[in-house]
Amino acid sequence: EAAVTQSPRNKVTVTGGNVTLSCRQTNSHNYMYWYRQDTGHGLRLIHYSYGAGNLQIGDVPDGYKATRTTQEDFFLLLELASPSQTSLYFCASSDANEQYFGPGTRLTVL
Amino acid sequence: GQQVQQSPASLVLQEGENAELQCNFSSTATRLQWFYQHPGGRLVSLFYNPSGTKHTGRLTSTTVTNERRSSLHISSSQTTDSGTYFCAIATGYQNFYFGKGTSLTVIP
Numbered sequence: 001e002a003a004v005t006q007s008p009r010n011k012v013t014v015t016g017g018n019v020t021l022s023c024r025q026t027n028s029h030n031y032m033y034w035y036r037q038d039t040g041h042g043l044r045l046i047h048y049s050y051g052a053g054n055l056q057i058g059d060v061p062d063g064y065k066a067t068r069t070t071q072e073d074f075f076l077l078l079e080l081a082s083p084s085q086t087s088l089y090f091c092a093s094s095d096a097n098e099q100y101f102g103p104g105t106r107l108t109v110l
Numbered sequence: 111g112q113q114v115q116q117s118p119a120s121l122v123l124q125e126g127e128n129a130e131l132q133c134n135f136s137s138t139a140t141r142l143q144w145f146y147q148h149p150g151g152r153l154v155s156l157f158y159n160p161s162g163t164k165h166t167g168r169l170t171s172t173t174v175t176n177e178r179r180s181s182l183h184i185s186s187s188q189t190t191d192s193g194t195y196f197c198a199i200a201t202g203y204q205n206f207y208f209g210k211g212t213s214l215t216v217i218p
Binding site for chain 1: 111141143145151152153155158196198203205206208209210211
């Protein structure tokens with residue numbers, strides 16, 4: 001079974017704050033993804049990567065940076081958090097077929 | 111990108127009834143996955159099913175690739191089936207696109 005972990009699981013910050021969300025996968029998958037989920041929108045792709053040092057822009061990238069430091073680790077950075085970034089964030093990894101999701105991080109920006 | 115339409119948006123069932131959830135997509139999909147989201151937020155993969163029919167327990171997924179549709183059938187629903195069901199589509203090595211989900215409520 002694929003294993004994807006995320007930290008923290010919950011985070012509260014203030015407007016303008018600096019937040020880093022972490023994701024680790026232990027399956028040697030090449031692809032990793034960051035999504036956000038908001039009511040009425042399903043899951044939307046923020047950034048993704050197909051290997052260490054690689055970064056690709058997703059569908060809703062504004063206000064987010066990401067970095068893939070190793071094959072296992074993918075980070076999402078919010079450098080000036082805004083209330084509109086309050087959301088449930090998911091990380092996923094994939095092989096050539098299906099995606100495996102982490103448990104999610106609930107972020108609140110006050 | 112892909113357009114993924116799920117229907118119905120919401121569904122309320124009496125325990126024991128069956129449910130049929132639909133997923134239609136705009137372009138050819140070579141990868142298709144159904145997910146269940148617990149009320150608390152956790153996403154669970156139900157099926158990876160880009161074509162044909164797959165079964166697990168009370169769940170059946172049927173994908174007709176050339177008609178760009180997939181369905182998820184839940185038989186003899188239980189209250190623990192309550193939650194939101196998503197389908198996600200990808201073409202080749204491109205990204206998955208998600209539908210907006212079907213919210214299912216099963217009442218005892």
